[in-house]
Amino acid sequence: MGHHDEQARARRVRRRRRLEAMRGRRRLNALVAASTLVVAATTMVALGVRTGDCVYAEGGCEPSMVLPVRGGAIMARFDGPAQVWLAGHRGVDIEADEGTTLVAPADGTVSFAGKVGGKSVVSIAHGAWTLTFEPAVTALAVGTEVHRGRPFGTVSGSSDHCDGACVHWGVRTTGRRYVDPERWLRPQRVVLVE
Structure with a gap:
């Protein structure tokens, strides 16, 4: 009986040590996570990252891009596919009647104007990004520079889902991966604080 008591006691000691080790790891993980949050918050304060209460003024924060339809409303949001060849909504649809003026969301160069699949x-090249609009037409030649907020074309022509009611705006990388255009409509400001 004494031998069994010793084995049971040894098992309890091992179990207690394992539990203490697990609690210690949990405390350590919690401490690391809290430290990471503090460092991240401190870094954000040090850099002056602000995304909420931005002031739209010289030197203030503003979105990287503007909506291509002045005063327009987004009626269908981005729903990107998991893989480039799968179905999805590769941009946003903005309310716009036939003939509505389109303004450049950002500085760039007209890289394409014509028909694609009817x-x-x-398209406007903006750094590593290509901004696409359909249905859209322009009188500008390929290679013409366009400037943020300035007219570059009109809502016109044929579309597979926007005829006469909206314009589809897409943003893609050189690898044909589309990203949400609304991402660049949110104000952000990053400044160094001494």
Whole structure:
């Protein structure tokens, strides 16, 4: 009986040590997580990252891009596919009647104007990004520079889902991966604080 008591006691000691080790790891993980949050918050304060209460003024924060339809409303949001070849909504649809003026969301260069699969498309190259609009037409030649907030074309021509009611705006990388255009409509400001 004494031998069994010793084995049971040894098992309890081992179990207690394992529990203490697990609690210690949990405390350590919690401490690391809390430290990481503090460092991240401190870094954000040090850098002056602000995304909420931005002031739209010289030197203030503003979105990286503007909506291509002045005063427009988004009626269908981005729903990107998991893989580039799968179905999805690769941009946003903005309310716009036939003939509505389109403004450049950002500085760039007209990189395409014509038909793609029967759709009227205008594309603007902006750094590593290509901004696409359909249905859209422009009188500008490929290679023409466009400037943020300035007219570059009109909502016109054929589309597979926007005829006469909206314009589809997409943003894609050089690898044909589309990203949500609304991402660049949110104000952000990053400044160094001494």
